[in-house]
Every structure is written in C-alpha cells, then in structure tokens.
Amino acid sequence: MTQPFADRLADAVHEKASCLVVGLDPVLERLPAAVLEGLDDERDPRRRAALAIARFDAAVLEAVAPYACAVKPQLAFYERWGPPGLEAYEQAVAAAHDRGLLVIADAKRGDIGSTAEAYARAFLTPEAPGATADAMTVNPLLGKDSLSPFLDAVRSAGAGLFVLVRTSNPSASEIQDLVADGHPIHEHLAGHVDHWGRDFVGESGFSSVGAVVGATAASRLERLRKKMPRAWLLLPGVGAQGATPEDVAAAFDGRGLGAVVNASRSVLYAFGDRERTDWTDAVGDAARSLRDDLRRVMETARRGSGSSRSPVP
Amino acid sequence: MTQPFADRLADAVHEKASCLVVGLDPVLERLPAAVLEGLDDERDPRRRAALAIARFDAAVLEAVAPYACAVKPQLAFYERWGPPGLEAYEQAVAAAHDRGLLVIADAKRGDIGSTAEAYARAFLTPEAPGATADAMTVNPLLGKDSLSPFLDAVRSAGAGLFVLVRTSNPSASEIQDLVADGHPIHEHLAGHVDHWGRDFVGESGFSSVGAVVGATAASRLERLRKKMPRAWLLLPGVGAQGATPEDVAAAFDGRGLGAVVNASRSVLYAFGDRERTDWTDAVGDAARSLRDDLRRVMETARRGSGSSRSPVP
Numbered sequence: 001m002t003q004p005f006a007d008r009l010a011d012a013v014h015e016k017a018s019c020l021v022v023g024l025d026p027v028l029e030r031l032p033a034a035v036l037e038g039l040d041d042e043r044d045p046r047r048r049a050a051l052a053i054a055r056f057d058a059a060v061l062e063a064v065a066p067y068a069c070a071v072k073p074q075l076a077f078y079e080r081w082g083p084p085g086l087e088a089y090e091q092a093v094a095a096a097h098d099r100g101l102l103v104i105a106d107a108k109r110g111d112i113g114s115t116a117e118a119y120a121r122a123f124l125t126p127e128a129p130g131a132t133a134d135a136m137t138v139n140p141l142l143g144k145d146s147l148s149p150f151l152d153a154v155r156s157a158g159a160g161l162f163v164l165v166r167t168s169n170p171s172a173s174e175i176q177d178l179v180a181d182g183h184p185i186h187e188h189l190a191g192h193v194d195h196w197g198r199d200f201v202g203e204s205g206f207s208s209v210g211a212v213v214g215a216t217a218a219s220r221l222e223r224l225r226k227k228m229p230r231a232w233l234l235l236p237g238v239g240a241q242g243a244t245p246e247d248v249a250a251a252f253d254g255r256g257l258g259a260v261v262n263a264s265r266s267v268l269y270a271f272g273d274r275e276r277t278d279w280t281d282a283v284g285d286a287a288r289s290l291r292d293d294l295r296r297v298m299e300t301a302r303r304g305s306g307s308s309r310s311p312v313p
Numbered sequence: 314m315t316q317p318f319a320d321r322l323a324d325a326v327h328e329k330a331s332c333l334v335v336g337l338d339p340v341l342e343r344l345p346a347a348v349l350e351g352l353d354d355e356r357d358p359r360r361r362a363a364l365a366i367a368r369f370d371a372a373v374l375e376a377v378a379p380y381a382c383a384v385k386p387q388l389a390f391y392e393r394w395g396p397p398g399l400e401a402y403e404q405a406v407a408a409a410h411d412r413g414l415l416v417i418a419d420a421k422r423g424d425i426g427s428t429a430e431a432y433a434r435a436f437l438t439p440e441a442p443g444a445t446a447d448a449m450t451v452n453p454l455l456g457k458d459s460l461s462p463f464l465d466a467v468r469s470a471g472a473g474l475f476v477l478v479r480t481s482n483p484s485a486s487e488i489q490d491l492v493a494d495g496h497p498i499h500e501h502l503a504g505h506v507d508h509w510g511r512d513f514v515g516e517s518g519f520s521s522v523g524a525v526v527g528a529t530a531a532s533r534l535e536r537l538r539k540k541m542p543r544a545w546l547l548l549p550g551v552g553a554q555g556a557t558p559e560d561v562a563a564a565f566d567g568r569g570l571g572a573v574v575n576a577s578r579s580v581l582y583a584f585g586d587r588e589r590t591d592w593t594d595a596v597g598d599a600a601r602s603l604r605d606d607l608r609r610v611m612e613t614a615r616r617g618s619g620s621s622r623s624p625v626p
Contacts, residue, residue, distance in 0.1 A: 074424075078429070082441075084396070128362070129358070130359065139451075141489065142398045142488075145484040164454060170457065174457060174505070178491075178498065178501060180492050
C-alpha cells in the first residue's frame with residue numbers, strides 16, 4: 001500500500017522546507033524561443049506545440065525541483081493540443097516524478113458516478129501504462145456520488161484530492177458566496193470536504209481529501225481553515241492573481257504545515273523576454289525567491305503557535 | 314459565419330423529427346465481442362482499447378444516425394485511455410459529422426479565465442487540425458468569467474454551450490438544491506444562463522447558450538423551463554437513470570422544440586449479450602423506439618398548445 005498522499009505531501013514539504021507548488025500552464029505563445037529551435041521540420045502543428053511544451057516542462061522542472069514540493073500541470077493547456085498534448089502531459093508527470101516532485105493534476109473534473117470513475121482511472125489509477133498523478137483537483141457541484149470514485153482512489157491507491165471550495169477568480173462569488181441557511185455555499189462545501197476527508201487522515205494529522213481555497217481573502221481563508229482543520233489546502237492566487245505570501249499565513253498550523261501555495265505564471269514566465277538564453281535561471285530564481293518568502297510565513301506560523309512539534313528545518 | 318448552434322440544432326430536430334441525443338459512453342468491458350476481433354496483435358492496451366472504441370462508435374453512429382439529431386461523446390471514457398483514447402474521440406467527432414449528426418462534447422469543464430480559454434480551444438475552436446464539436450457542456454461553479462472564453466466561441470464560431478443547472482444524479486441536491494435568497498442554487502444558475510444567453514438567440518427563437526437539466530423531476534423541469542424560456546435544454550436521465558419520455562413533456566414549446574433528450578447506456582448497450590453478432594440492430598432498434606416515444610411527447614406538446622407554427626413533420 002502506498003503511503004497516503006497527505007503524508008507524502010507532509011514529507012515533501014518537510015524535506016524541501018517548502019510549501020511551493022509550481023503550476024505548469026504551458027502557453028505556446030509565451031514559451032522561450034530556445035525551446036522552439038529546430039522544430040520547423042515537424043509539420044503537424046499540434047505535435048510541434050507538444051514537443052516545445054515537453055522541452056519547456058523538462059527545463060522548468062529541473063529549475064524548480066530544488067524549491068518546490070510539487071507541481072500542478074493544468075490539463076487544459078495540454079488538451080488544447082489534442083492527443084500530442086496529452087502525451088506531453090504524461091511526459092511532464094514522468095519527468096516530475098523523476099525529479100522527486102509530487103504531481104497534482106489540475107483537471108477540476110466532476111461528473112455523475114460512472115463517468116467520474118472513468119476520470120479517476122484517467123488521472124489517478126490508470127489500468128494501462130499511463131501517467132499516475134499523486135492527486136487531482138475535482139469540482140463538487142454534483143455532490144458526493146460524483147466524488148465517490150475519486151474517494152475510492154484515495155482509499156485504494158493512496159491518491160489525494162483537492163476539492164474546489166472557494167476559487168480565486170473575480171466572479172467566484174456569483175455562486176460560491178451565495179448564502180444558504182446562514183452560510184455561504186463555500187462553507188457548505190468546506191463542511192462536506194471535512195466530512196468526506198475524515199476516513200483519510202494520515203500520520204501527519206492531515207487528510208488526503210484537501211481543498212482549493214483562493215488566497216485572495218485572508219479572513220475567509222482563516223474561517224475555512226477552521227471549518228476544515230484536517231484538510232490540506234491548495235492556495236492559488238499568489239503572484240499573477242495578486243495575493244501576497246502574507247495573505248496565506250492563516251492557512252498554516254503550528255508546525256508550518258497544512259497548506260501548499262501555487263504559483264504558475266509568475267514563476268513559469270519570470271524570464272520576460274522570450275529571446276533570453278538564460279531563461280531557466282530566471283525561472284529558478286523566481287521559484288527560490290517565492291519559496292523563501294513562503295518559508296518566512298511558515299516560520300512565523302510555527303513561532304506564533306509556540307509548538308515544538310516537527311519544526312520546519 | 315457559421316449558422317448559430319441554436320438554429321443548427323432546431324434544423325436537425327426538424328429534419329429528423331427527433332429530439333434524441335445518443336450519448337457515447339464507450340466502456341471497454343461492455344463492448345460487443347465483434348469490435349474486439351483481430352485486435353490481439355496490438356500490444357499497447359490503450360491503443361487496443363481505443364481501436365475497439367473507434368470501431369464501436371463507428372457502428373453505433375451508423376445505427377443511430379437516422380433517429381438522432383446529435384450525439385454526445387463523454388470525454389471521460391476517452392481520456393481514460395490517454396492519448397490513443399483522445400484520438401478515438403476525434404474519430405468519433407469526424408464520423409458523427411460525416412453522418413450529419415451534431416456533436417455535443419460532454420466535458421463539463423469550468424476553470425479560471427485563461428484556463429477556460431485553453432479548454433474552449435481544445436473543444437470548440439481548435440487552431441490546429443483537430444476535432445471541432447458543435448457544442449459542449451460546461452460547469453458554472455466558478456461564475457461568469459470562467460465561461461467568458463466559451464461565450465466568445467459562441468460569438469465567433471457559432472458554437473453552443475450547455476451549462477450545468479440541475480443534474481440528474483442522486484446527490485445533485487447536496488449543492489444544487491441549497492436555498493439562497495429564497496431560491497435553490499439551480500434556479501440562480503438558471504437565471505445566469507438566461508442572462509448569458511440573451512445575446513445569442515437565433516432565428517429559431519432559442520439561444521446557443523443552453524442548460525443541462527436532469528429529467529428526473531417533472532415539476533422542477535417545468536419551473537426551470539419558465540426561468541430559461543429561450544434556452545435549449547439538454548435532458549439526461551431518460552432510460553438507465555429512470556426517467557420516462559413523459560417526464561420531459563414540460564420542456565417543449567408549442568412547436569415541439571426547445572429540448573433534446575439524451576440516452577446513453579440504454580441505447581449503446583441495448584444488445585445485452587456481448588456475443589450477439591447482430592448487436593447493431595439492437596442499438597438501432599433502441600434508438601428508433603426511443604425516438605418514437607419522444608416524438609409522441611413532442612406531438613402532444615404541439616397539439617396541447619394549439620400552435621400552428623413550424624409543425625413537427
């Protein structure tokens with residue numbers, strides 16, 4: 001039996017002394033010129049894009065591996081290129097694992113039971129050679145039975161889930177903040193996540209059923225942290241979406257654990273000028289710098305609580 | 314400029330005198346033995362599965378084409394087999410178009426803006442050779458800005474959307490029926506769909522921004538029909554999920570238009586015994602029989618209203 005995702009993530013955060021997750025959002029038009037070199041012979045535009053993306057991902061993974069605990073490939077940017085794009089996704093998963101990075105497939109799937117089962121197999125428990133992510137994001141709009149097949153993968157394969165609870169985009173409020181029975185929808189979702197995750201709490205004290213909570217409102221984050229005390233939180237919104245490392249402080253426990261922070265574009269495209277030949281240095285520097293900022297936040301959380309358990313190295 | 318999806322769908326329903334959408338949910342373990350014949354030489358299990366699925370889909374499409382206005386491939390059952398599976402999806406789209414069937418990609422995607430744009434390109438507006446579905450299903454949990462890129466595809470490419478409003482699965486009620494400001498969440502979603510769709514009403518009187526509404530509760534369907542008078546409704550739940558053709562009567566207008574009804578497993582696997590060599594006959598018979606039942610419902614809607622506009626042939 002594989003170690004539960006919750007504990008693998010806790011170990012990775014400890015070992016790296018980093019809660020940074022680098023999002024892989026490869027956009028062809030933004031890739032450095034260097035990764036496109038020599039691909040003119042490839043006449044199939046989708047295959048050419050996929051080859052460039054695979055080169056980009058490989059170089060990014062090498063650059064960020066010392067500073068990140070996990071990576072989060074966003075499926076849309078691979079599916080955009082059809083089957084060759086999906087091959088590039090699988091290569092990214094393999095390359096990340098080769099570098100000792102956990103992989104969170106950002107797929108946000110959610111569908112009725114039999115369909116959700118096929119998605120669980122696609123991303124978490126492939127029965128044929130393929131890419132096995134360590135965890136994936138899921139959309140809870142269809143309720144518990146749409147998540148059951150994913151929970152089965154948590155049980156049988158030690159996989160992890162991050163359930164959308166409150167996203168970081170501007171119009172997230174339209175549905176997620178509607179108030180029912182005195183509480184916003186995102187708190188109802190948080191209650192479900194806490195409940196669904198109870199059977200999957202590992203030795204780290206955290207559950208393999210986590211939640212996606214936008215880092216763009218600190219007070220809301222604090223409330224959701226309390227509603228889901230055992231959930232690993234995946235916090236997008238830092239960097240390009242405007243949140244600062246300090247905005248996420250409320251998500252950490254006294255050990256500096258409990259949350260991982262995703263940054264995508266602010267790291268991936270830190271090189272600015274696409275012609276830069278030393279573009280990977282800029283990517284690595286951006287990851288290290290953000291890791292350092294986040295490490296200070298984790299340290300503060302640890303000191304603030306006075307806990308002496310499992311200190312962050 | 315392509316004719317808007319709303320009008321293409323109205324034309325297809327008229328021409329076929331059918332509101333039947335056949336869902337393509339190809340599950341390897343349920344495929345007839347005939348489509349697996351001679352594939353033992355293919356050593357890659359994913360490629361073998363994809364080849365069998367492509368054969369199955371091609372035969373199903375031939376069998377149901379006279380009776381269905383559209384087909385709805387469910388992406389999960391293709392993604393389960395990785396890149397070869399996605400190739401089978403693209404073959405299904407091409408084969409459906411060759412047979413004059415509209416294609417609704419059942420992807421239920423929903424993500425922040427830049428990601429949603431990549432998904433819109435993946436399914437509706439590929440910039441490289443690929444499969445272009447006529448419409449797709451989307452998940453509205455992230456609100457309007459997550460749907461904007463899909464609405465752009467409606468505007469620029471005449472594509473169609475079906476937004477999840479009230480799904481047909483047992484636990485749909487957990488989130489979708491929570492009551493906020495005196496109305497269940499699914500009615501809030503319906504209000505958004507009506508609003509988002511206003512700019513995209515075609516000559517048929519219907520909008521290319523439609524909604525997915527489970528056929529499993531007739532009174533709810535009637536209420537949602539009133540909230541979204543211009544939306545094409547995609548109604549799952551008939552057949553394997555327990556709803557009858559009569560349950561969907563409230564969805565049609567006086568012309569017998571306004572809704573399409575999806576059946577997947579009850580048609581695809583109508584042959585029962587996997588060893589049957591005449592399995593396609595059973596699939597075709599099931600589609601024709603359901604088409605006939607639904608045609609009676611459409612006729613009743615037309616007679617009931619006393620309308621003389623655009624009668625169903």
